[in-house]
Each structure stands twice: as structure tokens, then as C-alpha cells.
């Protein structure tokens with residue numbers, strides 16, 4: 001599940017389980033489940049860091 005940090009200057013998006021109740025970036029416990037739009041943003045950002053195309057070795 002994707003979570004969003006609610007801390008004012010953090011807004012960190014991260015993947016975690018229900019037990020993970022604190023933001024891995026700032027350590028605050030003010031997190032909430034990410035909205036659909038935030039999840040889309042999360043995956044978009046992650047895929048942008050991946051190299052384009054396949055490596056052929």
C-alpha cells in the first residue's frame with residue numbers, strides 16, 4: 001500500500017504495510033493512505049528512474 005506523509009514540508013510518498021506507521025523520510029507518524037492521484041504520481045516517478053529499453057548485456 002502506498003502512503004503519504006502529512007508533515008508540512010515532507011509529503012513523502014512511500015510503499016509500506018499497515019504496520020509501518022511512520023514516514024521513512026522524516027520519521028513522523030502523520031501518514032495517511034495515498035490518494036489515487038498520489039499513487040499514480042508515485043509509480044510515475046519510480047518508473048522515470050528506470051532505464052529506458054532493455055539491456056542486452
Ligand SMILES: [Zn+2]
Nearest residue numbers: 005010023026
Ligand atoms: Zn515525512
